[in-house]
Amino acid sequence: MLSRFGRGIQMLSVQPDTKPKGCAGCNRKIKDRYLLKALDKYWHEDCLKCACCDCRLGEVGSTLYTKANLILCRRDYLRLFGVTGNCAACSKLIPAFEMVMRAKDNVYHLDCFACQLCNQRFCVGDKFFLKNNMILCQTDYEEGLMKEGYAPQVR
Numbered sequence: 408m409l410s411r412f413g414r415g416i417q418m419l420s421v422q423p424d425t426k427p428k429g430c431a432g433c434n435r436k437i438k439d440r441y442l443l444k445a446l447d448k449y450w451h452e453d454c455l456k457c458a459c460c461d462c463r464l465g466e467v468g469s470t471l472y473t474k475a476n477l478i479l480c481r482r483d484y485l486r487l488f489g490v491t492g493n494c495a496a497c498s499k500l501i502p503a504f505e506m507v508m509r510a511k512d513n514v515y516h517l518d519c520f521a522c523q524l525c526n527q528r529f530c531v532g533d534k535f536f537l538k539n540n541m542i543l544c545q546t547d548y549e550e551g552l553m554k555e556g557y558a559p560q561v562r
């Protein structure tokens with residue numbers, strides 16, 4: 408799962424050696440007993456925060472995520488930059504914050520989830536069929552089966 412979303416960056420809690428380090432967050436010297444080392448920089452435990460939710464990253468887990476100069480916790484990173492997968496209908500990426508429809512292993516944009524022959528949209532409870540990875544309404548599915556000479560099989 409991690410590899411699909413880019414890799415988190417390890418944070419290390421280290422004890423400072425004799426020479427105090429400057430904090431990459433507030434630029435002051437770190438005199439605490441412990442400091443965080445991440446992205447090849449040193450940080451106060453209070454200064455390494457998620458740019459979105461302000462949580463202290465040193466507490467949330469041992470990884471942080473960066474993108475576009477933002478430092479983010481895993482949850483916000485996935486919410487903002489993660490992807491659910493490729494829409495099986497239009498094959499564009501679906502960002503993690505979008506609502507999706509799922510059918511078997513496929514995911515679809517809400518707007519793309521329609522019969523791919525007649526464009527009929529489905530409501531909750533409607534029957535839909537997957538054939539050769541195409542979404543079909545019941546009518547088109549059965550018609551397709553007739554053309555192929557099979558007896559319709561309603562699942």
Ligand SMILES: [Zn+2]
Pocket residue numbers: 430431432433434435450451453454
């Ligand atoms: Zn600091």
Ligand SMILES: [Zn+2]
Pocket residue numbers: 457458459460461462479480481482483
């Ligand atoms: Zn966050």
Ligand SMILES: [Zn+2]
Pocket residue numbers: 494495496497498499515516519
């Ligand atoms: Zn789509």
Ligand SMILES: [Zn+2]
Pocket residue numbers: 522523524525526527543544545546547
């Ligand atoms: Zn149809």
